[in-house]
Amino acid sequence: MKADILVIEDEQKIARVLEIELEYEGYTVTKAHDGAEGMDLFRSKSWDLVLLDVMLPSMSGTDVLKRIRKGDTATPVIMLTAKDNVEDKVTGLDLGANDYVTKPFDFEELLARIRAALRFKPADETGEPGLSLADLKVNESTHEVSRGEDKIDLTAKEFALLVYLLKNKRQVLNREQLLDGVWGYDYYGDTNIVDVYIRYLRNKMDKNYEPKLLHTVRGVGYVLKDPR
The missing domain is CATH 1.10.10.10 (Winged helix-like DNA-binding domain superfamily/Winged helix DNA-binding domain)
Structure with a gap:
């Protein structure tokens, strides 16, 4: 069964491209276009992975990540950023991001990072779903x-x-x-x-x-x- 991915990205064209390409690869994709909507969707169900833009309206990607990690340390989060800034990457990784991808990105590389993040997602301590x-x-x-x-x-x-x-x-x-x-x-x-x-x-x-x-x-x- 392919993963259920939440994409939180305010640039409509990028979000749409991600949706099309990821669904072509067999993933299920849900999009949010600002931080608040993204948090509401994140709380609504369990996700296998989150693609999270750093620069978002209403709530920054960094703030979204902080809120996610308050109650969930297991769901992989890959940050998307237009800034190739080491300090921003260090901040995100320190807050609990699993990986960082700089725009514009090569989609095959992003796919490889998604596969890697999903491969090492911690299982529930029972070893069973739920x-x-x-x-x-x-x-x-x-x-x-x-x-x-x-x-x-x-x-x-x-x-x-x-x-x-x-x-x-x-x-x-x-x-x-x-x-x-x-x-x-x-x-x-x-x-x-x-x-x-x-x-x-x-x-x-x-x-x-x-x-x-x-x-x-x-x-x-x-x-x-x-x-x-």
Whole structure:
């Protein structure tokens, strides 16, 4: 099965060429033309690889990369830049980019870099597709959630919150981190929305099951972990 690639590129012609050429090679491609749209799409599902332009409207590629790496250290990100500047490349690589390609680029070289990045993408610790912790299993592609033999129905936002917690399992996350990771950097509503959705999630996937996986760290935030 070929990889699912997210292209975040504001230059329409370049984005279109990438889409045509990558789809010809058998990849599935989704495009975003600014940083905010790119982050929304990134949060909407699991991606095999991201092609990310450095210079983007609404949010720079560097800021997008920072937000991606807050909750996801596994998805390969290849930065695209018109600047052949060593300092910019070092900054991007230090922030977690897997590779850097300077425009104009040779498409065969870009393909080789994509293949290399995909080849070394870390597998989930279970060795199986999806996310899991104890008897909790989540399939990002089908949006199926289960504990043991029981299927659990979640709303889209509950599912997004659970996925974010699972991708950061065993890490204590405060409200601001959860708002940024699930609701987005431009959310200006009540921060108590996090507590409300944590309660919804706990009632559905934790209340009637053992062990309890979703824990409150008083005065700090929340953590998803197996206490055993």
